[in-house]
Amino acid sequence: MATIAASRIKRELKEVKADAELIKDDVSVELMDNSYLALTGEIPGPKDTPYEGGTFHLKIIIPETYPFNPPQVSFTTKIWHPNISSVTGAICLDILKDQWAAAMTLRTVLLSVQALLSLPEPDDPQDAVVAQQYKENQDAYRRTARHWACAYAGAKSSSRELDEKVERITEMGFNESDARDALSSTDWDVGRAVEKLMS
Amino acid sequence: MGNCLTGHAADDLSLLHEEPDRVSERLGPPPPYQEAAPVYHLSPNQRRTVSQLTEEEQVKIAQRIGLIQHLPTGEYDGTKKARECVICMLDFQIGDALRYLPCMHTYHVKCIDDWLMRSFTCPSCMEPVDAALLSTYESR
Numbered sequence: 001m002a003t004i005a006a007s008r009i010k011r012e013l014k015e016v017k018a019d020a021e022l023i024k025d026d027v028s029v030e031l032m033d034n035s036y037l038a039l040t041g042e043i044p045g046p047k048d049t050p051y052e053g054g055t056f057h058l059k060i061i062i063p064e065t066y067p068f069n070p071p072q073v074s075f076t077t078k079i080w081h082p083n084i085s086s087v088t089g090a091i092c093l094d095i096l097k098d099q100w101a102a103a104m105t106l107r108t109v110l111l112s113v114q115a116l117l118s119l120p121e122p123d124d125p126q127d128a129v130v131a132q133q134y135k136e137n138q139d140a141y142r143r144t145a146r147h148w149a150c151a152y153a154g155a156k157s158s159s160r161e162l163d164e165k166v167e168r169i170t171e172m173g174f175n176e177s178d179a180r181d182a183l184s185s186t187d188w189d190v191g192r193a194v195e196k197l198m199s
Numbered sequence: 200m201g202n203c204l205t206g207h208a209a210d211d212l213s214l215l216h217e218e219p220d221r222v223s224e225r226l227g228p229p230p231p232y233q234e235a236a237p238v239y240h241l242s243p244n245q246r247r248t249v250s251q252l253t254e255e256e257q258v259k260i261a262q263r264i265g266l267i268q269h270l271p272t273g274e275y276d277g278t279k280k281a282r283e284c285v286i287c288m289l290d291f292q293i294g295d296a297l298r299y300l301p302c303m304h305t306y307h308v309k310c311i312d313d314w315l316m317r318s319f320t321c322p323s324c325m326e327p328v329d330a331a332l333l334s335t336y337e338s339r
Contacts, residue, residue, distance in 0.1 A: 004287050004310075011288045067286060068240075068314055102314045102322035103285040 005066040006036040012106045013039075019107060027110050029060070037062045041073075041110055045155065046118045050145035051079070054153025058113065059089075060106070070100035073109060078177075080141075080148040080184060082120040082131035091116070092126035129185045140187040151180060165190055169197070240317040260316075266329065267315050271299045272308055279305065285323055286310035302326045 016022055016029050025044065032038040041058035045051025056079060061072040073096055075089035083092045095104060095112055125131030134141040143159060150158030165188055169179035174197050182193035240246050252260070275291040283290050284307045291297065296308040304323045306314075311322075319328045 008288050068317055101318070101320070101325060102310075104322075 005062055005064055008067055009036040009039070009062055009106070016106055016110075022107065022110065025114070026055075027114065029106055029110065032059075037064070039106075040076075041106075041113075043110060043114045043117075045149055045153065046114060049118050050142050051081075051117050051149045051153070051155070053155035053157075054149035056117075056153055058110075060109070067102040067104070070096045070104075071106070071109060072096075073113065078148060078152040080130055080145040081117065081127070082122045082134045082141075083116055083124065083126045084130075085127050086130060086148075086181070086184070087127075090126055092124060094124075133185075133187065137187055143188070144184045148180070148184070162188060165193075169193060263316060263319065266319070267312055270301075270328070273297050273299065281305040284310050286314060300326075300328055302328075 013029060013031070016027075022028070027041070027043050029039050029041045032040055039060040039062070041060055043056050043058065045054040045056060054077075056075060056077045059074050059076050063069045063072070073091055073093075075084055075091065078086065078089070080086055084090070091113065093112060093116055095101075095108070120134060122131040122134045130141070133144070143162060146155070147158055147162045149155035162183070165183055166176060166179050168190060169183065170176050172194070174182075178197060179193070182196045183190070186192040186196060247256075249257070273296075275293055275295040275297050277291075277293050279291075281291070281304075284305075286306055287310050289307075291307075297305050298308045298311050299305050300311070300321050302321045302324050304321050306322075314322055315328065320326060321328060
């Protein structure tokens with residue numbers, strides 16, 4: 001079985017690298033070592049989303065039983081999205097769980113993850129805090145997701161106002177990523193964020 | 200990890216004409232002993248060895264094996280439209296053992312049987328194989 005997994009990945013890699021649609025979209029996959037069982041992926045944030053302009057990295061672990069079981073995919077770039085854990089990068093996507101089928105490929109997986117960035121599903125959340133914000137305060141969600149894309153994924157044109165709030169809290173002696181996490185989950189209310197960090 | 204079906208009766212079309220209970224009688228439930236315990240999959244995410252299965256689950260697996268054996272098989276002769284098994288992504292070679300699903304998708308027997316033991320759907324079109332099987336029987 002391990003041999004099917006490795007030989008399939010070998011073939012899929014060749015196909016992904018030659019796929020005109022993926023190349024045009026700047027979606028790519030690379031091997032992490034020579035085992036064909038660990039890969040890294042890269043997807044650009046889709047247009048007209050808060051992720052636009054950012055580059056998001058994925059870790060793709062191929063189980064020995066592939067393609068009978070789905071690959072394990074998670075984000076290694078921090079991202080603010082209802083279906084992706086803001087802490088671990090774990091993804092909640094049906095085709096990576098019970099809707100997986102043996103005919104699906106790395107190409108399907110990459111395109112589905114990219115589509116998930118455009119179309120969050122807050123009713124099937126991975127990160128409850130982000131999902132709640134998405135449902136109750138779309139504007140805060142957008143600004144936070146944008147801020148994270150600028151801070152972690154290299155997107156440009158971040159909001160000066162949010163950057164200053166992070167700075168204000170780091171000046172109090174807190175670490176930048178903790179400050180950002182606290183502000184993000186309190187809809188950028190500095191007072192509540194500090195309270196959260198102190199508790 | 201072995202193929203769940205190795206050891207069972209080879210595929211032949213005569214199975215299609217047999218009474219279903221005679222088939223399950225012959226296949227029987229999976230034997231409860233066996234040194235290298237085969238692993239069974241009730242769904243793609245659940246893997247258990249025989250000793251961890253309830254009686255009900257064993258019956259379900261035996262029925263599944265019986266149903267899989269009802270699906271027609273053949274040998275690749277190079278004349279069909281399908282040229283590749285999308286599970287292992289290898290091109291069919293003359294003489295390869297193939298299995299045909301009711302939705303007309305074709306795979307290597309060893310590839311598709313392993314998948315069907317986890318999920319009884321076509322990996323290409325997601326059509327549930329048992330529903331399609333029933334409708335082919337009804338239309339006869």
